[in-house]
Amino acid sequence: xxxxxxxxxxxxxxxxxxxxxxxxxxxxxxxxxxxxxxxxxxxxxxxxxxxxxxxxxxxxxxxxxxxxxxxxxxxxxxxxxxxxxxxxxxxxxxxxxxxxxxxxxxxxxxxxxxxxxxxxxxxxxxxxxxxxxxxxxxxxxxxxxxxxxxxxxxxxxxxxxxxxxxxxxxxxxxxxxxxxxxxxxxxxxxxxxxxxxxxxxxxxxxxxxxxxxxxxxxxxxxxxxxxxxxxxxxxxxxxxxxxxxxxxxxxxxxxxxxxxxxxxxxxxxxxxxxxxxxxxxxxxxxxxxxxxxxxxxxxxxxxxxxxxxxxxxxxxxxxxxx
Numbered sequence: 001x002x003x004x005x006x007x008x009x010x011x012x013x014x015x016x017x018x019x020x021x022x023x024x025x026x027x028x029x030x031x032x033x034x035x036x037x038x039x040x041x042x043x044x045x046x047x048x049x050x051x052x053x054x055x056x057x058x059x060x061x062x063x064x065x066x067x068x069x070x071x072x073x074x075x076x077x078x079x080x081x082x083x084x085x086x087x088x089x090x091x092x093x094x095x096x097x098x099x100x101x102x103x104x105x106x107x108x109x110x111x112x113x114x115x116x117x118x119x120x121x122x123x124x125x126x127x128x129x130x131x132x133x134x135x136x137x138x139x140x141x142x143x144x145x146x147x148x149x150x151x152x153x154x155x156x157x158x159x160x161x162x163x164x165x166x167x168x169x170x171x172x173x174x175x176x177x178x179x180x181x182x183x184x185x186x187x188x189x190x191x192x193x194x195x196x197x198x199x200x201x202x203x204x205x206x207x208x209x210x211x212x213x214x215x216x217x218x219x220x221x222x223x224x225x226x227x228x229x230x231x232x233x234x235x236x237x238x239x240x241x242x243x244x245x246x247x248x249x250x251x252x253x254x255x256x257x258x259x260x261x262x263x264x265x266x267x268x269x270x271x272x273x274x275x276x277x278x279x280x281x282x283x284x285x286x287x288x289x290x291x292x293x294x295x296x297x298x299x300x301x302x303x304x305x306x307x308x309x310x311x312x313x314x315x316x317x318x319x320x321x322x
């Protein structure tokens with residue numbers, strides 16, 4: 001696992017994103033009547049991904065309390081996030097608890113420690129930044145499949161990087177993003193910096209959304225790596241030539257907001273410290289794959305989970321880490 005061949009395929013999983021999808025929707029319960037849908041759904045999702053894509057390695061990246069660096073840039077970053085609404089139904093209308101959610105996450109970590117799947121957890125940084133670093137630097141020469149429904153990862157799409165959306169249940173490619181948003185993935189971070197991101201409580205330029213942006217700035221679709229400076233210059237030039245389009249005026253007067261948002265949304269090493277990068281590297285380089293099928297069976301039985309097919313999971317993971 002500490003050596004990656006240039007032609008190897010690595011699945012990078014945005015763990016909390018994938019877990020939350022199953023936690024809010026999967027109604028499974030253990031023999032004691034406790035919700036375990038997040039556990040069952042997550043483990044089956046990994047099994048399905050391994051069966052479908054036959055990767056050489058799987059890396060699960062966990063969230064670890066958010067990014068102090070981003071909050072230093074913008075204190076209200078992610079401050080208004082609402083709790084996930086649960087879609088699962090129980091006869092007794094069993095209430096959701098933080099304790100149960102945390103238990104399910106901890107239990108998944110315990111289960112995966114018995115498999116050849118590598119897990120990465122580094123304090124005070126976001127999974128997005130870790131995946132961005134792994135994709136662009138640590139595993140640059142590998143073929144990568146990022147598993148997440150988070151559109152922030154679109155900026156990482158290239159000839160060696162694809163995204164699998166658990167929501168859409170399909171691959172999201174460079175061309176598909178370009179077609180759907182009329183913005184090249186190379187410029188997706190810039191577009192988000194202008195339009196903002198309500199899910200992360202990042203306000204953008206007032207009145208400018210993706211549709212308006214792509215219409216007024218076709219360069220975002222046709223040219224790679226457009227800069228903030230270019231967008232500002234186009235806006236100011238259009239105004240000087242007599243354009244009355246409000247978007248140009250709004251953008252030209254919002255350069256500080258756009259640059260701040262870029263720092264919040266760009267996935268690179270800028271939001272990771274040298275110590276955090278070192279910890280990520282150590283997690284990858286020192287990882288030793290484990291194949292303890294009996295241990296996983298016992299672990300599941302101990303928590304009253306009887307509906308998960310351990311044999312199928314280990315069969316799907318047969319070539320992982322070898």
